[in-house]
Amino acid sequence: MKINCIIVEDEPLAMARLRDYVHKLPLLNLVGTFENGEDAFTFLKCNDVDLVFLDINLGTFSGINLLESTRMDCQVIITTAYHEFALKGFELSVTDYLLKPFTFERFVMAVDKVVSRLGKIIHSEKKGIFVKTETRLDRVPLDEILYIEGMRDYRRIHTVRKKIMTLQTFTDFEKEIPAQIICRVHKSFMVSIDKIESIEKEKVKINNIFIPISITYRNSFMKVIRHS
Numbered sequence: 001m002k003i004n005c006i007i008v009e010d011e012p013l014a015m016a017r018l019r020d021y022v023h024k025l026p027l028l029n030l031v032g033t034f035e036n037g038e039d040a041f042t043f044l045k046c047n048d049v050d051l052v053f054l055d056i057n058l059g060t061f062s063g064i065n066l067l068e069s070t071r072m073d074c075q076v077i078i079t080t081a082y083h084e085f086a087l088k089g090f091e092l093s094v095t096d097y098l099l100k101p102f103t104f105e106r107f108v109m110a111v112d113k114v115v116s117r118l119g120k121i122i123h124s125e126k127k128g129i130f131v132k133t134e135t136r137l138d139r140v141p142l143d144e145i146l147y148i149e150g151m152r153d154y155r156r157i158h159t160v161r162k163k164i165m166t167l168q169t170f171t172d173f174e175k176e177i178p179a180q181i182i183c184r185v186h187k188s189f190m191v192s193i194d195k196i197e198s199i200e201k202e203k204v205k206i207n208n209i210f211i212p213i214s215i216t217y218r219n220s221f222m223k224v225i226r227h228s
Contacts, residue, residue, distance in 0.1 A: 002029040003114065005051035008040040008066070009033070009079065010058050014100065018053055018079060021107045028111065037061035041069065048226050049074050051095075051114050056080040067094070073223070075114045118178075129176055131157065131166045138164060142181055146195050146207050148173060150188035158207075183224050186214045193224065 005028055009015040015033060022028045031049060034040040037058045044052075054076055056063040063078065076093075081100040095117065096110035130137040144159040150170065157164040173182070173190060184190050185204060195206050202218075203210045213221060 003027055003050045003111075003118065004029050004031050004048075005053065006030070006032040006034065006040065006043065006049055007053045008035075008037065008058065008063065009053070009055045010035045011055070014055070014079070021104055022053075024104065025108070025111060027115070037063065037066040041066055048223070050118060051075045051077065051111075053077050053079055054094075056082060075117060077110050077114070129173075131164055132168060133164060133166055140164065142177065142192075143194070145182060145192050147192060147209075147211060148182070148190040179220070179224050183217075183221055185217050185221050186212050187216070199225070 005022065007015060007018050007022070007030065009018060015035075019030065019033065022030050028051075031047070032043055034043065035058075038061050040052075040054075041061070052074060054063045054066065056078060057080065058066075063080070067076065075095040077096045077098060078094050079098045079100060079102070083099055095113050098106060098110055127143075128139050128141040131140050140157060140159065144161060146158045146160060148170070149156045149158065151165075153167065154165050155168055155170065155173070157166065170184065170187075170190060174184060180193065182190050182192050189211050191204050191206060191211055197205045197207075199205070199213075200210075202213050204213060205211075
């Protein structure tokens with residue numbers, strides 16, 4: 001899995017240092033660099049990214065202007081030499097605020113916050129979960145799960161080999177499994193992204209079964225699909 005990111009920075013030395021930091025973390029995939037807010041604004045209107053490294057002082061169109069004028073449906077880490085913008089940044093829901101000059105260690109701490117919010121794991125991907133059944137814990141490999149179905153007080157896990165009934169809640173599963181692997185699409189369903197055969201109107205097809213996509217979960221589901 002990769003976190004697609006862009007850098008918006010008008011100082012060449014700061015841009016070079018930040019680009020070097022990004023390249024040191026294999027999880028980060030740099031898809032663009034911009035020296036001004038206008039070009040970044042144009043790019044973000046047509047492209048989805050997971051993370052923006054954003055300088056504040058960018059000339060006539062500042063980083064704050066970009067945050068206020070763009071529906072930033074992504075994580076934002078502000079990189080600036082000016083601490084006075086910190087409050088404004090957090091009012092605009094930025095993920096972290098890095099004061100220049102910042103160390104690589106501090107940069108990693110900021111990226112860790114992004115990783116936590118996106119539900120992704122830097123060092124290793126989770127391979128399986130333990131599910132509580134009647135009297136035991138069964139290990140279920142994530143790559144065998146087709147979908148999870150809600151049935152009143154129970155959840156039924158449909159795998160390629162069998163079906164498992166558990167009292168564990170959808171909230172339990174959402175906390176334990178990244179949405180990029182198994183995603184909620186309905187109040188009564190979670191689906192394995194890798195097992196999707198097709199998406200047709202408001203339904204997902206898995207193993208010749210059609211699973212509904214509700215309005216509540218459609219936007220978050222489609223964002224996961226775009227970044228898969």
